[in-house]
Amino acid sequence: MSAVARANRLTPYMFLAPAAVVLVFALLYPIGYMVYASFLDWSPSQRIGQADFIGLRNYANLLTDAAFLESFWVTIKFAAVVVTLEMVIGVGLALLLDRNIRGMSLLRTIFILPMMIAPIVVGLMWRYMYHPTVGIFNRTIKNLGFETGIPWLSDSTWSFIAVVIADVWQWTPFIFILALAAMQSLPRSALEAAEIDGATEWQKVIMIKIPLMMPVLIVTLLLRLIDAFKVLEVIMVLTNGGPGLSTEIVALRIFRTAQEFQELGEAAAMSNLLLLMLMALTIGMFMYTKIQEARTARMLKAAQQEDE
Amino acid sequence: MPKIQLENLVKRYGDFEVLHGINLEMEENEFTVFVGPSGCGKSTTLRMIAGLESVSGGEIYIDGKPVSNLEPKARDLAMVFQDYALYPHMNVAQNMSFALRLQKAPKSEIDSKVKDVAKMLGLTEFLHRKPGELSGGQRQRVAMGRALTRDSGTFLFDEPLSNLDAKLRGQMRAELALMRQQVQKNMIYVTHDQIEAMTLADRIVVMHGGYIQQQGTPEELYKRPVNKFVAGFLGSPPMNFLDAELTDEGGKLFVVGSGFKIALPEERAHTLPANAKGPVTMGIRPADLTFAPKAADDQSFDLQVVVSEYIGAQSVLICDCAGQKVEVELKSDTPIALGEKLRFEANTDAIHLFDRETEAAL
Structure with a gap:
């Protein structure tokens, strides 16, 4: 092989190299550090080299740590509830707004605004609105003639509902936008065929639109699920995990373990578990896409063989 | 089966009129072909008959009953689309039986109908395949099968062969002509291909610029065109x-x-x-x-x-x-x-x- 040809073959890798370097320093190094730290009994006053190596004890402790298990359960509950609500509302809105209305593009822009606000700001905003006396919700409730307002952030059930509402408010637009895009790229003629076949609007949604949107919806769902497991800022600002542990999701637990309890090793172990879980989800998502692609390829091949 | 009449049918998009008062009567069990160049209004007319486009003026009568405000499903018609419009997530049998399932027809009836039509179209061995696993010609057949299974009085075809390659098109054209003999229905067929029009039609309707130029049997139109457009459009090589x-x-x-x-x-x-x-x-x-x-x-x-x-x-x-x-x-x-x-x-x-x-x- 000539020198020129070899250089040509190496060109793509040369372009990739800077990104790879950044990735190694900014991603792999900290992750490696974290994985290593999760095997240590390490307090912030020590340098990492001074910490004792304790093997898997941090992980073993986690499995018996009621507070961690509680926050793990809260996270799963939170993710399941918000993602379900967001999917239903987001897809529902998309179904309602999938038509040519004047000013639709403006409406769409307004819809995605919540997504663009920094999470801390969202948290602060909702904290004011949930305020027991001056917040808009309780003021409205009192104006309507009810004696007592809702203990939004001071009751364990209500505070969970409160953080769910805030998250749904912020992230439903994400699903709405993706669902709307998927819907608008559906084959028009298949829907017309369904109309001729006698399907009502509702039957078209259930039997044609939703099944055809499924691939996009599944990817959207996984993206949201991954995000919901990592949620931190809004809840930190709104409730800081309280009252009790009612809204303490894993991310917050990790933050407090490191900051308040000064247990860096244990915090690293928690982070690691969360990471593994998210990776499982992500790999699931990739597998799904791969399977889809393989299926399409197989179909195409089968069809082409017969098309002689 | 029913008799279809178009009376002063007009279609406007905003201020832009694309169909200028179409008058046409299609007899029972007649194979009518709308033919004309792109943009002549033939597909629009068909889609208005189907109920997929609103009527801006005039009226459509099916068996004497005005239908232009009825939903497509209330008009008792089946349609074959240019891109076949199969439901990608359903297999062939489900595609063909969709309308009957919506009508809540008994399962045994659905099964026997699907089986009969599949046999007639040579689709029996593909009933469990999805449209993505079929070749172009097979998809075309499924689209026909879906229309046939329904047993409606009128069949609408919107350029059904234009996505096939030349050889397959000729073959399907012959099969259509054969089907035409077996199935006594009203058929309205839109095409820009004058050969399809000549070979299939009982009545050809030549359209151009939103007007009907001439209608009649293929022979009438070929031998006695009323104007230069019709004369030049029908026949190959052209006049x-x-x-x-x-x-x-x-x-x-x-x-x-x-x-x-x-x-x-x-x-x-x-x-x-x-x-x-x-x-x-x-x-x-x-x-x-x-x-x-x-x-x-x-x-x-x-x-x-x-x-x-x-x-x-x-x-x-x-x-x-x-x-x-x-x-x-x-x-x-x-x-x-x-x-x-x-x-x-x-x-x-x-x-x-x-x-x-x-x-x-x-």
Whole structure:
């Protein structure tokens, strides 16, 4: 092989190299550090080299740590509830707004605004609105003639509902936008065929639109699920995990373990578990896409063989 | 089965009128073909009959009942789409039975109908495949099958063969003609392909610019086109048009142009309107010219052969007649030398004359 040809073959890798370097320093190094730290009994006053190596004890402790298990359960509950609500509302809105209305593009822009606000700001905003006396919700409730307002952030059930509402408010637009895009790229003629076949609007949604949107919806769902497991800022600002542990999701637990309890090793172990879980989800998502692609390829091949 | 009438049917998009008052009656069990170039309004008309496009003016009657405000499903029709419009997530059997399932027909009835239609279309072994696993021709069949399973009175076809390659198209066209004999239904078929129109139709409706130009049997339209557009649109290779002058020399009519002077048969003198003399467009089909070196001067053209297109048994000669292009279709074994000036005899009974301004047939 000539020198020129070899250089040509190496060109793509040369372009990739800077990104790879950044990735190694900014991603792999900290992750490696974290994985290593999760095997240590390490307090912030020590340098990492001074910490004792304790093997898997941090992980073993986690499995018996009621507070961690509680926050793990809260996270799963939170993710399941918000993602379900967001999917239903987001897809529902998309179904309602999938038509040519004047000013639709403006409406769409307004819809995605919540997504663009920094999470801390969202948290602060909702904290004011949930305020027991001056917040808009309780003021409205009192104006309507009810004696007592809702203990939004001071009751364990209500505070969970409160953080769910805030998250749904912020992230439903994400699903709405993706669902709307998927819907608008559906084959028009298949829907017309369904109309001729006698399907009502509702039957078209259930039997044609939703099944055809499924691939996009599944990817959207996984993206949201991954995000919901990592949620931190809004809840930190709104409730800081309280009252009790009612809204303490894993991310917050990790933050407090490191900051308040000064247990860096244990915090690293928690982070690691969360990471593994998210990776499982992500790999699931990739597998799904791969399977889809393989299926399409197989179909195409089968069809082409017969098309002689 | 039902009788379909269009009365002053108008379609407007905003201020832009695309269909200008279509009037048409389709008899029971008739195969009607709407044919015309892109944008002539043929698909729009079909979609209005189907109920997929709203009616801006006029009315559609099915068996005397106005339907233009009814939903598609209330009109009792089935439709085959250009891109087949199969439901990608359902298998062939589910695609074909969709309408019946929506009607909550008994399962045994659905199964037997799907089985019958699949057998008729040769789809039995594909019933469990999804559309993505089928070839173009098979998908086409499934689209037909979906329409047939429904057993509705009227079938609408929106350019159903245009996505197939040439060979498959010919094959499906023949199958359609066969199906046409077996299934006694109203069929309305939209195409831009005049061969499909000629071979399938009981009645052809030629459309252009949002107007019906002419309707009738394929033979009527081929032999007696009412204007230059219809004459040029039907027939392949298309009719030749030559600028000419209609003159009267002592009671005998001649069509005179640069390079030719053809005598018209005597009876044409009685049928042509008196004011027809003067500039006209003469039309003659390529097949109505024959190679005849000894033909009379006033029965023939002297043409310079420029290109010969060999298409098998027939060849099409592209010739020059004093600056105007003339095509001649003849048997390929006719001894023709390129570049030479040769004499071709015209079938003077088949000469068409059109008004130069209005393009209407004289």
